[in-house]
Amino acid sequence: MSxxxxxxxxxxxVLSPSFALVLFFVYGFIVYTGYLSFTDxxxxxxxxxxxxxxxxxxxxxxxxKISITNLGIFGGLYIGICLVLGLxxxxxxxxxxxxxxxxxxxxxxxxxxxxxxxxxxxxxxLDPGIGVEQIxxxxxYTDFEFRWIKDRTMAIYCIxxxxxxxxxxFVMAMFLAGLRGIDGEIMKAARIDGASSVQLYxxxxxxxxxxxxxxxxxxxxxxxxxxxxxxxALTNGGPGRATELPATFMYSYTFTRNQMGIGATxxxxxxxxxxxxxxxxxxxxxxxxxxx
Amino acid sequence: MMRASLPASALRSTLYxxxxxxxxxYLVPLYVMLVNSFKELDEIRSGAMLALPDNFTLAPWESxxxxxxxxxxxxxxxxxxxxxxAMVIPAVLISTLxxxxxxxxxxxxxxxxxxxxxxxxxxxxxxxxxxxxxxxAKTLGxxxxxxxxxxxxxxxxxxxxxxxxxxxxxxxxAFPTELIRAxxxxxxxxxxxxxxxxxxxxxxxxxxxxxxxxxxIWNDFLFGASFTDFDSLxxxxxxxxxxxxxxxxxxxNVHFAGAILAALPTLIVYIVSGRYFVRGLxxxxxxx
Amino acid sequence: xxFLQLKNISKIYESQPVLESINISIEKxxxxxxxxxxxxxxxxLLNMIAGLEDVTQGAIHMDDKDVTHVAPSERDIAMVFxxxxxxxxxxxxxxxxxxxxxxxxxxxxxxxxxxxxxxxLQIGHLLDRKPSALxxxxxxxxxMGRALVRNPLVFLFDEPLSNLDAKLRVDMRTEIKLLxxxxxxxVVYVTHDQIEAMTLATRIAVMNGGxxxxxxxxxxxYYHPRNLFVASFMGSPSMNLxxxxxxxxxxxxxxxxxTSNGDKHAVALDGYKCSGGNYVIGVRPEDLTxxxxxxxxxxxxxxxxxxxxxxxxxxxxxxxxIQVCGQSVTCRVRGDSQIQEGGQAEFxxxxxxxxxFDKRSGERLKRAES
Numbered sequence: 001m002s003x004x005x006x007x008x009x010x011x012x013x014v015l016s017p018s019f020a021l022v023l024f025f026v027y028g029f030i031v032y033t034g035y036l037s038f039t040d041x042x043x044x045x046x047x048x049x050x051x052x053x054x055x056x057x058x059x060x061x062x063x064x065k066i067s068i069t070n071l072g073i074f075g076g077l078y079i080g081i082c083l084v085l086g087l088x089x090x091x092x093x094x095x096x097x098x099x100x101x102x103x104x105x106x107x108x109x110x111x112x113x114x115x116x117x118x119x120x121x122x123x124x125x126l127d128p129g130i131g132v133e134q135i136x137x138x139x140x141y142t143d144f145e146f147r148w149i150k151d152r153t154m155a156i157y158c159i160x161x162x163x164x165x166x167x168x169x170f171v172m173a174m175f176l177a178g179l180r181g182i183d184g185e186i187m188k189a190a191r192i193d194g195a196s197s198v199q200l201y202x203x204x205x206x207x208x209x210x211x212x213x214x215x216x217x218x219x220x221x222x223x224x225x226x227x228x229x230x231x232x233a234l235t236n237g238g239p240g241r242a243t244e245l246p247a248t249f250m251y252s253y254t255f256t257r258n259q260m261g262i263g264a265t266x267x268x269x270x271x272x273x274x275x276x277x278x279x280x281x282x283x284x285x286x287x288x289x290x291x292x
Numbered sequence: 293m294m295r296a297s298l299p300a301s302a303l304r305s306t307l308y309x310x311x312x313x314x315x316x317x318y319l320v321p322l323y324v325m326l327v328n329s330f331k332e333l334d335e336i337r338s339g340a341m342l343a344l345p346d347n348f349t350l351a352p353w354e355s356x357x358x359x360x361x362x363x364x365x366x367x368x369x370x371x372x373x374x375x376x377x378a379m380v381i382p383a384v385l386i387s388t389l390x391x392x393x394x395x396x397x398x399x400x401x402x403x404x405x406x407x408x409x410x411x412x413x414x415x416x417x418x419x420x421x422x423x424x425x426x427x428x429a430k431t432l433g434x435x436x437x438x439x440x441x442x443x444x445x446x447x448x449x450x451x452x453x454x455x456x457x458x459x460x461x462x463x464x465x466a467f468p469t470e471l472i473r474a475x476x477x478x479x480x481x482x483x484x485x486x487x488x489x490x491x492x493x494x495x496x497x498x499x500x501x502x503x504x505x506x507x508x509i510w511n512d513f514l515f516g517a518s519f520t521d522f523d524s525l526x527x528x529x530x531x532x533x534x535x536x537x538x539x540x541x542x543x544x545n546v547h548f549a550g551a552i553l554a555a556l557p558t559l560i561v562y563i564v565s566g567r568y569f570v571r572g573l574x575x576x577x578x579x580x
Numbered sequence: 581x582x583f584l585q586l587k588n589i590s591k592i593y594e595s596q597p598v599l600e601s602i603n604i605s606i607e608k609x610x611x612x613x614x615x616x617x618x619x620x621x622x623x624x625l626l627n628m629i630a631g632l633e634d635v636t637q638g639a640i641h642m643d644d645k646d647v648t649h650v651a652p653s654e655r656d657i658a659m660v661f662x663x664x665x666x667x668x669x670x671x672x673x674x675x676x677x678x679x680x681x682x683x684x685x686x687x688x689x690x691x692x693x694x695x696x697x698x699x700x701l702q703i704g705h706l707l708d709r710k711p712s713a714l715x716x717x718x719x720x721x722x723x724m725g726r727a728l729v730r731n732p733l734v735f736l737f738d739e740p741l742s743n744l745d746a747k748l749r750v751d752m753r754t755e756i757k758l759l760x761x762x763x764x765x766x767v768v769y770v771t772h773d774q775i776e777a778m779t780l781a782t783r784i785a786v787m788n789g790g791x792x793x794x795x796x797x798x799x800x801x802y803y804h805p806r807n808l809f810v811a812s813f814m815g816s817p818s819m820n821l822x823x824x825x826x827x828x829x830x831x832x833x834x835x836x837x838x839t840s841n842g843d844k845h846a847v848a849l850d851g852y853k854c855s856g857g858n859y860v861i862g863v864r865p866e867d868l869t870x871x872x873x874x875x876x877x878x879x880x881x882x883x884x885x886x887x888x889x890x891x892x893x894x895x896x897x898x899x900x901x902i903q904v905c906g907q908s909v910t911c912r913v914r915g916d917s918q919i920q921e922g923g924q925a926e927f928x929x930x931x932x933x934x935x936x937f938d939k940r941s942g943e944r945l946k947r948a949e950s
Contacts, residue, residue, distance in 0.1 A: 007481060007482060010482045010483075011397040011401035011403060011482065012397075012403055014393050014394075014397055014482075015393075015394055015397045015398070015409065017390075018390055018394050018413070018453050018457070019409055019412075019413070021450050021453065022412065022413055022416050022450070022453060022454070023412075025424065025428070025431075025450045025451070026416040026419060026424065026450075026451075027412070027416075028427070029423065029424040029427040029428065030419070030423055030424070032426070032427040033423050033424070033426055033427060036426060045426070045430070089311070089314060092307055092310060092311055093311070095304075095307060097307070097308070097311065103311055103315055105562075105563070105566065106315045106318050106319060107314065107315070107318055108562075108569075108570065109318070109322075109559065109562055109563075110318060111562075111569075112507055112555075112558045112559055112561070112562035112569070113511070113555050113558065113559070114510070114511035114512075114513065114528050114531075114554060114555065114558070115511070115513065116511075116513050116528045116531055116532050116535075116551075116554070117511075117531070117551045117552075117554055117555045118321075120325075120531070120535050120547060120548070120551040121321035121322070121324065121325050121548075121551065122321060123535075124324070124341075124544060124547070124548075125320075125321055125324060125341075130336065130337070130339065130341055130544065131341065134339050134341065135339075135340075135341055135342055138339055138340060165317070165318065165321070169318070173570050173574070174574065177574060183663055183665065185661040185662070185663050185664075185665035186665045186666075186667065188627075188630075188632050188659070188661065188665065189659065189661060189665040189666075189667075189726075190667075191632060191651075191652045191653065192630060192632075192652045192653060192657065192658065192659050192679070193653065193678050193679035193682050193726075194652075194653030194654075194679060194682040194683060195653075195678070195682050196682075199682065203667075203670075203678075204667050204669070204670075207668075207669030207670075208668055208669055210669070222418055225420060226420050226421065226422075228422075228513070228514050229513040229514065229528075232513070232532065232536075233513075233532060233535070233536075236536060246422075247420065247422055250422040250425075251422065251425075251514075251518075254425065254426060255518075260426065263426070264426060266422075267420065267422040267423045267425070267426075268423070270420045270422055270423065271419060271420055271423045274418060274419065274420055278415065278418045279415070282411065282414055282415060282418075286407065286410070286411060286414075
């Protein structure tokens with residue numbers, strides 16, 4: 001074993017513990033959970049295989065259908081509003097605003113908070129008795145109502161509000177960095193071409209931000225699918241199960257309702273949804289870095 | 293650089309107005325929590341969430357810290373705050389160190405299949421953690437560290453490796469390979485190059501990595517709720533217990549004080565580190 | 581009547597003067613080059629002509645109209661940028677016609693004009709591509725197309741060739757010159773490359789420190805530089821500048837040329853109205869050759885021998901470095917010269933082409949016959 005041989009193997013050796021850990025704790029676990037999804041596990045893992053029965057059962061469950069619908073509503077609104085709001089704030093902040101150094105941290109600080117803290121703050125804010133409803137009523141608008149959080153159909157929108165509050169600053173930071181990376185000469189060319197500000201943004205700048213839209217979308221989609229802490233803190237899935245999301249569904253079915261097989265199945269479905277978005281994205285990013 | 297500026301001054305005033313309205317939107321929840329944490333319960337229940345306290349009191353803070361009912365014990369959040377610290381510090385340090393070495397290898401010592409390794413590590417950042425809950429619980433049990441702080445440390449280290457590797461790898465990519473070749477010609481070996489050439493210039497990314505890991509691990513709830521028992525709960529879980537208890541009188545002021553206590557460390561880190569925090573966010577979004 | 585007039589333009593940026601008293605009158609069809617080192621103010625001046633930067637003092641007139649405070653898009657100008665500034669998300673055709681679109685020109689007409697311009701620049705086959713799919717030279721042409729299609733009063737170029745590699749730069753230079761001859765447009769062109777300036781310009785403005793050092797035709801700038809700065813900036817290799825001590829003897833300026841082998845040669849120049857003192861002699865490398873290379877018909881020359889320090893063969897010429905008056909001086913000799921480093925050679929200094937500069941002010945002293 002020459003010294004040179006050792007030097008060549010050293011990088012791989014150094015990397016292998018991490019690689020082994022990740023292989024076991026991530027991919028091994030994924031396989032195990034996948035395996036469980038094909039068993040009839042209840043409170044404890046069982047080894048009795050039942051084929052795709054769990055998957056069939058899962059998609060027939062009312063609770064699961066509610067979770068998916070909610071994910072669609074929540075995810076769509078959360079991602080959409082964050083993108084629009086983030087872009088708008090970034091464009092505004094980019095206009096040589098005095099006090100930008102103060103505003104930016106204000107928009108961004110919610111990202112530093114745990115979702116539990118966010119949920120706590122907004123839970124009381126949205127509470128009819130002492131929150132927004134009460135404040136507006138105290139201003140004299142005694143007919144004002146804002147009971148969404150207690151309303152079965154509207155509660156999910158409260159989660160959207162809290163989620164947007166938390167994450168839009170981050171999206172803004174991404175767009176701001178992108179705006180700042182735009183070549184100043186393009187602006188000059190557009191001025192000479194006679195583009196108005198609106199046209200400048202609509203036709204030139206915003207299309208140039210496409211990669212950022214993509215990155216932000218991927219991150220937001222990922223966060224939306226994983227959303228667990230926020231729901232637990234804000235509504236605990238309620239009222240009833242009105243704000244159930246796949247993440248809360250998985251937890252409750254696995255650990256509270258003793259339906260481990262179904263829980264594992266729901267986790268696999270979550271994984272596959274995320275993979276469908278992330279894998280193509282990662283692939284194109286890594287391929288792109290090969291070129292440069 | 294020329295920036296496009298919207299024309300008339302009326303438009304500009306609208307700009308400032310909109311920005312101001314949104315800063316209020318972002319600040320109000322924090323303000324509400326802060327202000328109401330210094331009020332007595334009657335004052336809260338009588339309404340006026342936005343008003344400053346009539347009777348300023350620190351009692352809610354005392355309660356939140358040392359006497360509030362968490363689960364079955366009236367210990368306040370203090371022991372759980374300590375749990376979080378005991379859990380976060382080793383987890384952050386270990387995962388940062390591992391990430392640095394991994395990043396070094398993946399950016400400077402490319403072996404066959406290294407892209408696959410990086411890809412697999414990268415993907416591990418994105419998995420929904422629900423997928424590992426069941427097997428992890430089992431594994432921790434087998435290892436004998438279920439329901440304990442070391443167990444939680446292990447969990448966070450394992451799932452933090454992906455991100456910290458990403459940070460360091462992207463950072464080291466910017467160092468020209470010639471630097472390594474020159475050092476090799478000078479006779480430096482694998483570890484020497486890392487310690488004497490790359491590490492000394494790694495200040496910024498170490499800070500970014502620590503901030504990102506600290507924030508994420510401190511703020512974690514799911515793992516904390518799944519893998520600890522009552523003595524080893526981190527503060528996020530304890531806070532949720534405090535706040536979501538369905539019995540008895542809802543002491544909003546104590547809840548708010550507790551929430552701020554739980555948020556303080558990451559908020560302070562954020563305020564102090566500012567730019568580094570943003571860098572972490574950007575690097576973590578894989579925008580290479 | 582001049583087409584583009586810059587009257588007493590000054591610019592102060594954050595209390596620092598960037599441009600001072602710039603006065604230029606450009607005729608229609610002229611190709612004016614603003615040349616100078618980085619920071620001399622040439623790009624700022626160009627941006628002010630374009631309307632992208634404000635004028636602190638002074639006025640700009642285009643075609644008899646005062647455009648000093650008019651917006652860029654209203655000035656009837658077009659600009660080609662150093663980084664081309666093509667809109668990345670639009671096709672070449674869309675890039676070229678964007679300005680027309682902003683002016684409300686109908687689609688058919690836009691496309692027609694685009695096709696015309698594309699033919700002139702030979703980019704017709706690229707019209708549907710995006711800028712990222714083009715080479716540097718192709719992008720350059722698209723940038724020019726965008727400017728051409730506007731058919732403006734004045735074309736502005738901001739170091740358009742700096743991002744190209746050397747060979748492409750030379751090719752594009754020729755193309756720009758051909759285009760100018762063919763279309764007879766009025767051009768203001770900024771560059772730091774003095775060769776570009778010499779080859780392209782009908783007139784050159786040499787700038788330094790926010791001030792125009794000299795404004796004139798290329799031959800004027802080259803053969804009659806106004807001061808030391810212009811003399812040393814233009815020409816490659818640059819003009820040799822030798823410090824000497826001269827005396828006024830009978831109306832003639834006399835000084836000595838000392839070579840490194842100890843020889844001293846006396847030189848007398850007449851036509852100068854000045855006293856003795858310290859001066860700077862300027863002589864271009866091509867006016868300091870060896871016996872083999874020289875044109876034997878020249879009469880007013882100084883012949884001397886000198887040891888040779890360095891020989892730099894450059895293909896069509898060879899540059900030889902010798903010592904004169906203790907200072908290194910470059911001579912241009914024939915490409916196939918046999919001169920050896922460390923050897924000796926016979927040199928010829930063309931005294932008709934010597935310049936005399938005042939050491940303190942840097943101004944060139946006028947000679948009676950020149």
